[in-house]
Amino acid sequence: MKIDNTIEMIETLPMTRALRTALVMSIPILMIGSFSLILKSLPIPAYQRFLEIFFGGALRDILDIAHRATFGIFSLYMVLAVSRNYSQDNSSDPLMFYGAPIASLISFVILCGFFSGRPSIAALGVNGMFTALLCAVCIPPAYLCFVKRFGGRRRIYTKGADYIFNLAIGSLLPLFLTVLFVSSLNYIIVQSFGVSGLYELLVKGGQHIFSGRERSLKSAVLFLVSSGVMWFFGIHGNNVLDSVIKTVFYPGIEVNHSMLAVGLVPSEILTKTFFDTFVYMGGCGGAISLLAAVLIFSKRPSSRNLAKLAFLPMLFNVNEIMLIGLPVVLNPIFLIPFILTPITSCLISYAAFYFELLPVTVNAVEWTTPVLYGGYASTGSMAGVLLQLVNMIVGVFIYRPFILFSDKEQELISNKQMNALVRLLQEQEVKRSPVMLTELYGTMGAVAKELAEDLDYALFSHELMLYYQPQFDDKRRCIGAEALLRWNHRRFGFIYPPLIIKLAEEKGFLSELEENIIIRAAKDLPLVQNALGSEISVSVNVSGLTIETDAFEQFLKKAALSGKINAGKINLEVTEQMALSSDPRTEERLRRICALGFHLEIDDFSMGHTSVKFLQSGIFGTVKLDGAIIKDILHNQRSREIIASIMGLSRSLGFKVIAEYVENEAIMEALEEIGCRAYQGYLFSPPLPLDRLPESVKK
Incomplete structure (x- = not known):
């Protein structure tokens, strides 16, 4: 902990x-x-x-x-x-x-x-x-x-x-x-x-550590530890210690050449080629093993995508993309494996050469020589390739628990950050105190900015999804469905839907987002009808900010007249949490939208923004009761009386009422007693992706 x-x-x-x-x-x-x-x-x-x-x-x-x-x-x-x-x-x-x-x-x-x-x-x-x-x-x-x-x-x-x-x-x-x-x-x-x-x-300071040291296994381990620690702090350890490599380890190749020239068997194990080929495979830290471990074990899309980007450079031992992008730099989780992996490879390789399982390195090999080929080029033996493979596999399993731990930690941190942002938005909704999430400072502001940028890209790349929640009457017959926006973020998972709308509003593309949802719902309509019933219509949420604009009205007109949208089967739910003007111009606009064939609904009714005037005018044909009073109906007499009053208005003014958040039989029975006959909620079906919609009518 x-x-x-x-x-x-x-x-x-x-x-x-x-x-x-x-x-x-x-x-x-x-x-x-x-x-x-x-x-x-x-x-x-x-x-x-x-x-x-x-x-x-x-x-x-x-x-x-x-x-x-x-x-x-x-x-x-x-x-x-x-x-x-x-x-x-x-x-x-x-x-x-x-x-x-x-x-x-x-x-x-x-x-x-x-x-x-x-x-x-x-x-x-x-x-x-x-x-x-x-x-x-x-x-x-x-x-x-x-x-x-x-x-x-x-x-x-x-x-x-x-x-x-x-x-x-x-x-x-x-x-x-x-x-x-x-x-x-x-x-x-x-x-x-x-x-x-x-x-x-x-x-x-880094070079002073090796002052006067001779070529030995102890010096090699110290060199690897020093280089790894430097990399952790953002210092390119190998470059800083380049003079150490040249004075302590590079001469090993020359000694081997000299011995070979006089007919002796080369015996110097610790050479620069030894490190480049068998220790620093993929770059510092045995990074090729880190790459493989991420691709095999990590569940985080961002880490896996980074590994794919880094794959080709790391074959040539260029690993900055992985070390800086993951990152390994200043990341305490990867400090231990980043040092332990090259030390382990060094010890395994040293033992293999010491016991003459393969000839020592006699050929100077460029550090950019591809992994596996370098093992053969440096020793002239396939045993060199096998040794590289062994070191890589051992390194993968050294990195494995740290990859899994990193995934877990990042998921926990991401969840906490997202929960904090959602709580702030929910508090703002309750208090009616507007807040600009993308203008906040600190963690929540950074998360909001990241989400807003990702949302813009998700809209452009069609990553957003629509789920559908069926609506039923008191005979449990399907009478419609609501299209609900869903976004499965690569880092945070499924995003709280009101947060999506809020971010789109702040960044200025809410209308574009809602138009996209309407087009998607219209395209899905035949499939939804095939699953739930040929006569049903689909409801789509539209904010008061969007429906009052000229551009949105022109969008609806163009789409309806061109046949791109079956207006008679697409219901526009105006969310009452966003204020809708009650002036004559707005009323005329809404009447023109109705004339195109669209059916208008008030969502979250009782929140207090939308004027009863629109109900008197008959512009809105359906009212969806706010979930807060539905959830409270069993325990709060005032909630029952509010719902009863709305039902009385519906009978006198001729609009339909749908109750959302009907979670159990007790709530449904209480609503039936008041006179409500249309329901939407988990008692009947959760929101489902298009391919699972038939499940909701088979219960």
């Missing part, structure tokens, strides 16, 4: 959310860089010769530019993306959104030592990602403190200047103080350790 709470706490931190979003945003950059690197480095002699002679090496240069423009300055992208996400999700102050990314970028440049006289261009790429992430997650809060302390009324505004100019001037003091603070910190580092900045301090 403590582990679960700790992971949930980490996942819900503002910095973690900002980082996760930025890492996902970086996937296109990583893919471009990965494929550019693969195309540039394919270890095929004929292909490499082609790159050299094709237009004088122009293609190689183009691929190299693409790689440098992505991987080569990847840390710059991360600084800007993470700081931007943090600012957007955690503050409404425009100075924060404007100044925090700038402050983070300047701080990153300072801490990388670019003004010390010996800057390292490598710091801009994946090597400098830890420094980049440190700046991106620490500088925005510091900048925000300066904004709060020196902002407000003390901001400098220039009369007559535009908004952006005033924003720039207002950020001047907080930005200056942030840069001054970081410059002072870096100066202390430079003077104390004799380095150019924080980045060089981290690199030299």
